Amino acid sequence: MRLFSFFSLLLFFLSYSLFCQSNDNLNIIPKPVATQINEGNFTLNTQCEVWFPADEDKWSIAAEYLGNWVKQTTGHQPRLQPFKQKFTSTRINVLYIVYDPSVTMPEGYVLEVRPKAVVITASTPLGAFYGVQTLRQLFPVKAGPDGWQAPCCRIEDYPRFSYRGMHLDVARHFFPVSFVKKYIDLLAFHKINTFHWHLTDDQGWRIQINKYPKLQQNAAYRKETLIGHYSDSPQRFDGKRYGGFYTQQEIKEVVEYAQKRFVTIVPEIEMPGHALAALSAYPELGCTGGPYEAATLWGVFDDVFCAGNDQTFQFMENVLKEVCGLFPGQYIHVGGDECPKTRWKTCPKCQKRMQTEGLKDEHELQSYFIQRAGKILEKYNKRLIGWDEILEGGLAPNATVMSWRGTEGGIAAARSNHDAIMTPGSHCYFDYYQGDPNTEPLAISGYTTLEKVYSVEPVPEELSPEESKHIIGAQANLWAEYIPTPEKAEYMAYPRVCALSEVVWSPKADRNWPDFSKRIQAHFPRLDALGVNYSKSFYSVVCSFAEGKVKMETAAPDVEIRYTLDGKTPTLKSSKYTQPVALEKSATVQALCFKDGRALGAPAKVSYSLHKASGKPYTLTKQPKQYTGGETYALTNGVSGGLKTWNNWVGLVNNDLDPVIDFGKTTNFNRVTTHFVNSKIAWIHPPRSVSIFASDDGKRFKLLSIKVINVDELSGNTIETVKFDVPGARGRYLKMIVETTGVIPEGFPGAGNGAWLFLDEIEVE
Ligand code: TNX
Numbered sequence: 001m002r003l004f005s006f007f008s009l010l011l012f013f014l015s016y017s018l019f020c021q022s023n024d025n026l027n028i029i030p031k032p033v034a035t036q037i038n039e040g041n042f043t044l045n046t047q048c049e050v051w052f053p054a055d056e057d058k059w060s061i062a063a064e065y066l067g068n069w070v071k072q073t074t075g076h077q078p079r080l081q082p083f084k085q086k087f088t089s090t091r092i093n094v095l096y097i098v099y100d101p102s103v104t105m106p107e108g109y110v111l112e113v114r115p116k117a118v119v120i121t122a123s124t125p126l127g128a129f130y131g132v133q134t135l136r137q138l139f140p141v142k143a144g145p146d147g148w149q150a151p152c153c154r155i156e157d158y159p160r161f162s163y164r165g166m167h168l169d170v171a172r173h174f175f176p177v178s179f180v181k182k183y184i185d186l187l188a189f190h191k192i193n194t195f196h197w198h199l200t201d202d203q204g205w206r207i208q209i210n211k212y213p214k215l216q217q218n219a220a221y222r223k224e225t226l227i228g229h230y231s232d233s234p235q236r237f238d239g240k241r242y243g244g245f246y247t248q249q250e251i252k253e254v255v256e257y258a259q260k261r262f263v264t265i266v267p268e269i270e271m272p273g274h275a276l277a278a279l280s281a282y283p284e285l286g287c288t289g290g291p292y293e294a295a296t297l298w299g300v301f302d303d304v305f306c307a308g309n310d311q312t313f314q315f316m317e318n319v320l321k322e323v324c325g326l327f328p329g330q331y332i333h334v335g336g337d338e339c340p341k342t343r344w345k346t347c348p349k350c351q352k353r354m355q356t357e358g359l360k361d362e363h364e365l366q367s368y369f370i371q372r373a374g375k376i377l378e379k380y381n382k383r384l385i386g387w388d389e390i391l392e393g394g395l396a397p398n399a400t401v402m403s404w405r406g407t408e409g410g411i412a413a414a415r416s417n418h419d420a421i422m423t424p425g426s427h428c429y430f431d432y433y434q435g436d437p438n439t440e441p442l443a444i445s446g447y448t449t450l451e452k453v454y455s456v457e458p459v460p461e462e463l464s465p466e467e468s469k470h471i472i473g474a475q476a477n478l479w480a481e482y483i484p485t486p487e488k489a490e491y492m493a494y495p496r497v498c499a500l501s502e503v504v505w506s507p508k509a510d511r512n513w514p515d516f517s518k519r520i521q522a523h524f525p526r527l528d529a530l531g532v533n534y535s536k537s538f539y540s541v542v543c544s545f546a547e548g549k550v551k552m553e554t555a556a557p558d559v560e561i562r563y564t565l566d567g568k569t570p571t572l573k574s575s576k577y578t579q580p581v582a583l584e585k586s587a588t589v590q591a592l593c594f595k596d597g598r599a600l601g602a603p604a605k606v607s608y609s610l611h612k613a614s615g616k617p618y619t620l621t622k623q624p625k626q627y628t629g630g631e632t633y634a635l636t637n638g639v640s641g642g643l644k645t646w647n648n649w650v651g652l653v654n655n656d657l658d659p660v661i662d663f664g665k666t667t668n669f670n671r672v673t674t675h676f677v678n679s680k681i682a683w684i685h686p687p688r689s690v691s692i693f694a695s696d697d698g699k700r701f702k703l704l705s706i707k708v709i710n711v712d713e714l715s716g717n718t719i720e721t722v723k724f725d726v727p728g729a730r731g732r733y734l735k736m737i738v739e740t741t742g743v744i745p746e747g748f749p750g751a752g753n754g755a756w757l758f759l760d761e762i763e764v765e
Pocket of ligand 1: 337338387404431444479480
């Protein structure tokens with residue numbers, strides 16, 4: 001008896017520990033709900049067959065997918081065998097797909113790999129399909145000495161959210177059907193079930209509409225395209241006509257392809273803003289009547305669809321009718337974002353519409369526009385999705401909100417009983433840099449690392465459990481202003497989609513970055529095998545500077561960092577990083593990650609210019625939250641911010657910045673220099689004044705100098721320098737007061753909102 005209980009205890013611990021480490025071994029992404037590894041392996045061989053429920057054709061989709069995968073992997077086309085009888089026991093070498101209503105989660109499945117057979121159980125074909133996707137990941141990317149083997153295991157799995165989305169902008173740059181298919185295939189592999197296809201924008205209209213042939217002839221093309229970044233000055237253009245569109249036949253082909261992967265397509269037809277391309281073809285739909293040109297630059301444009309013109313709504317009705325006929329999903333996205341009201345304010349037709357409809361301002365006119373689109377969609381049994389601006393001026397009944405400007409839109413929608421999809425710019429914009437902008441390919445701006453994507457929580461804390469039910473999921477967006485090729489699209493999307501997939505699929509309680517950071521490395525070879533040009537920025541070294549020392553970190557575990565200070569690229573022979581490195585003088589640090597003797601990712605390269613305040617601590621009355629400068633002593637880290645990303649800037653909105661630097665001892669200095677951003681288009685305004693003070697006790701400060709900035713004179717997108725010559729100045733503390741302009745004045749983007757103030761590096765010599 002004793003012996004028995006000892007053994008059962010031992011068995012319990014053994015199986016428990018197997019259970020716990022299971023994910024480390026299987027490395028499935030997104031992580032399944034429950035996994036248990038069993039003894040033995042299953043081997044795919046040329047005898048294997050796929051059996052599936054005979055009664056409904058959708059089961060055959062999962063079966064065919066599985067069969068094709070076996071064929072691609074082993075070269076052997078398995079026989080596909082529908083079966084009607086109740087599933088009782090397994091035959092050898094069969095991959096079973098089994099209907100079982102007891103698997104209650106609609107997208108859930110139970111996958112059992114046994115030594116002689118595989119059984120995927122689900123109550124829906126969709127669940128079975130996801131079982132197949134997991135099975136794919138159980139096999140290695142190359143056959144081992146004993147062939148294609150998967151470990152025996154039992155996996156129980158189902159998603160956390162019903163809406164798991166990924167977006168692709170094909171308007172700013174056009175992507176061929178072959179790539180769109182590959183993109184969808186990869187989404188399915190990661191159990192993402194919705195593909196948001198952004199089909200129209202200022203720079204191009206990409207879907208054939210039979211009723212409006214000029215959308216194909218004209219609106220699908222632009223004269224030329226911006227080269228480099230929007231903020232480059234002067235802006236340069238390539239002088240080449242650019243464009244393309246999908247025929248309805250191609251759209252049908254893609255829809256069918258997606259259906260075979262249980263991916264629903266949400267097409268987006270932008271209105272009333274982002275409409276320049278459409279207006280170039282049908283100028284009568286704009287307030288001024290044109291002429292218009294499809295945009296060659298990125299941004300937000302004043303010319304939008306006229307909301308007073310009945311022809312506009314006739315156009316929308318006809319376009320949406322064809323769109324609804326092409327896409328079988330329940331949702332149609334109508335945009336609604338970034339629609340300036342400039343033209344509407346002076347357009348007699350729009351003003352008349354406001355009068356007759358009793359609309360109090362242009363925001364209500366925008367809301368009227370979207371509500372009419374909603375009514376059209378209702379006629380075709382579709383539901384409307386819009387960006388969070390559709391909340392302004394009143395929400396259309398039944399509308400689902402896509403919250404992109406933070407989470408507020410989603411919160412407001414949920415509180416008013418509307419569904420919401422979270423796609424906050426900070427975490428879900430895959431057009432942002434995923435590593436140091438100095439080593440990454442050109443991106444729009446931002447800094448959204450893999451780890452940051454992994455950390456996003458779709459359900460805001462503010463919501464009650466009841467309200468939270470309206471958060472149906474999350475999505476990431478791939479805006480394509482700076483993504484001209486499929487290779488770059490993959491680079492920007494992967495591996496961030498992998499992190500997103502886990503956010504939307506796996507249980508919240510299982511979110512664990514250290515664990516994911518191991519599994520993602522095992523996932524990379526799978527992406528290699530699928531021919532995905534994913535980014536390796538996950539391995540990039542991030543440097544920070546404090547108290548005279550450079551700290552080097554990487555998100556990847558189990559790697560070594562090697563660095564140089566002499567301007568050379570690190571090799572396996574360079575110094576190995578073990579602890580923060582003291583910098584005695586200005587230098588360029590290069591750091592690179594190595595694993596198993598191989599370099600991973602691109603080397604980090606940071607040039608430090610040291611001065612008397614370098615690495616010194618400072619205080620601020622108001623701590624920045626969003627723009628922290630990226631490290632503790634951002635203002636004294638020896639590195640100035642650039643225009644590629646705001647990540648290195650210390651920023652506050654509608655507030656002064658007032659750093660007080662502590663030199664640690666009385667210090668003599670002659671000159672103080674600092675920098676601020678002037679980018680009114682990005683709501684970042686110059687300060688009204690900058691003043692500096694010195695103190696010995698940190699309490700009583702003496703004014704050293706003040707500079708008044710001519711705020712109105714500054715235009716464009718620039719970094720401005722302020723220099724104070726203060727010969728003979730001395731003190732232990734140096735205070736700087738950078739005075740905000742306050743609220744953005746009329747006539748500038750974001751008028752009425754607080755202006756941002758961005759400061760970086762206070763150099764003391
Ligand atoms: C904002 S997100 C936009 C897009 C741009 C994107 C660039 C949204 C609804 N509108 O038009 O492409 O920023 O990040």
